[in-house]
Amino acid sequence: MSHFASRAAFETALANLPAADDAAIAAARARQAELTKPPGSLGRLEDIAIFMASWQGHDRPVIERGRTAIFAGNHGFVVHGVSAFPASVTAAMVGNFAAGGAAINALAGMAGLDLKVVALDLERPTADFTIAPAMDEAECLAALSAGAEIVTPDLHILTVGEMGIGNTTAAAALCARSFGGSAAEWVGPGTGVDSSGIARKVAVVERALAHHGTACETPFETLRRLGGREIAAIAGAILRARQLRIPVVLDGFITCAAIAPLAAAAPGITDHCIAGHCSAEPGHRRVLERLGLSPILALDMRLGEGSGAAVAVSVIRSALAAHAQMATFAEAGVAGEL
Template sequence: MSAFASVAAFETALAALPGPDRTALAEAAERQGQLTKPPGSLGRLEDVAVFIAGWQGVGVPRIDHGRVAVFAGNHGIVAHGVSAFPAAVTVEMVRNFQKGGAAINALAAAAGLELVVVPLELDRPTADFTTSPAMTAEECLAALNAGAAVVSEGVDLLVLGEMGIGNSTAAAALCARSFGGSVTDWVGPGTGVDAAGVARKVAVVEAALACHADAPQTPFETLRRVGGREIAAIAGAVVAARQAGVVVVLDGFICSAALAPLAAAHPAIADHCIAGHCSAEPGHARLLAKLGLAPLLSLGMRLGEASGAAVAAGVIRAALAAHAEMATFAEAGVSAA
């Protein structure tokens, strides 16, 4: 059964976002105050443990089944020369994921995470969104539901990523339509295009904004008009995870851009999310500020495919280990301040 039976069901879910468990938050914060360390001495590790406690609804949270979901999609705008790589690379990289040869395979294993790869109609790219919507309403809804489907029972941490040649241009268009500002604020080199390639990306985004200027500014319409299947899938996964109380770890610029149209209408959408890292793509820091998220890491990464978020998952595991396994002052027989 689909998580979102209709566009209206998706919009209803966005309008009724559940919050964290306040009792669990208080219990976790109280435990942090009793552990054998000066208050605040573990910095953000303490905050992360309390944060996850609130969403899991227990004072001592844990990760028994963490999942990485990488969504893949192809984009019609690649015909405009917006990427340093051909669209065929999307299919080839998905094959690499499935064979275990990509960075995310190694990083997911290192973080103790299950990896799920979800290719979305790679033989049928989205439409060129400079002249028409990228997806029909039916296609966008199907992508949202493909994302929601990875939030299955038992998953207690969801790490999200993407693969799709051309999708940094779609991400820039989503951000520009959702938050405004100059298009150049949101467009970057992506896969490594030169100055001429960046200029082509800017022109494509400007053409897309002009084409859809009179369209409704709802989250769904923005996703379907200037997004992509893999980006819409990430949005669906984020909303479904919120409904299930599952913390989401976001990867880089493209992954985070899936939230832009949602956050423009519902600013609390990212409340259950952790920004795994800040990527080297120029628009990412600006986007995280709009989402109200502070990244856990900043390692100069810009690969995508959930790589930065998977590295951050190791930090999250460390935070929960300290929270659960440290002795309290009373247990250790150590005098508290």
């Protein structure tokens, strides 16, 4: 099924975002007020439980079916030396995911999430976006739909991640175009390039922004011109999750940059999203601020793969356990509030 068969379908979905369930929010808050603890004493855990309730639509949210979706793609601009690794590593790492040998395999398993990996035409990189749009319209729509198709209505939570050599460069371009600022403000070391590598990344982003200029007039155009297949797929998955009212845990810089064009036009796109962590990539903190999201964790991670988001799910599970399993004052026979 092609959820975003046309540009109009994508734009209509973005313009008609379901809202959180106010009744569920009120019910979850009322339950929090009755639990045997001082009000607010569990801090952010209380907010997380209420957030999950608001999208699951009942006062005791659960995570019985959770998924980590990892999207992989290659980029034509890597010919300019923006990464410490060759593009062939993308396919090699997809093979490692399939064999169960990557960090995300271990972390998703620990968090109780099933892992889905979608490789998007790895043998056919996107066009070099310094001289042409990364994708034509059909390619971008196909990537958006590939992301949407991984999201099923039975999920209680979705985490998203990526694999794509060079994609921090695309992420920097997307953020600069969506939120302003210079290329140098958004570019970071990514896989670990040195100062000369960072200079090359800055130059590539500057050329891309200059080449496309005002042609990036809509979220769709920004994604197709400056993004990549895996990045568009992440955007499609997040938008589809919103249609299905499924809360999403974002991972690092690239997953946040994937929705930067959407957020610039429709800030409410982040309402069903929670930031799993803040990575060591310099642009990540900056984009989280622009998206209005506060990360659950800050562990200096910079791997990608959805790894930080998967770790954060364990914290979310703790929040839901406390919310659902604690006794109320009445149940515990405790007179009055603490």
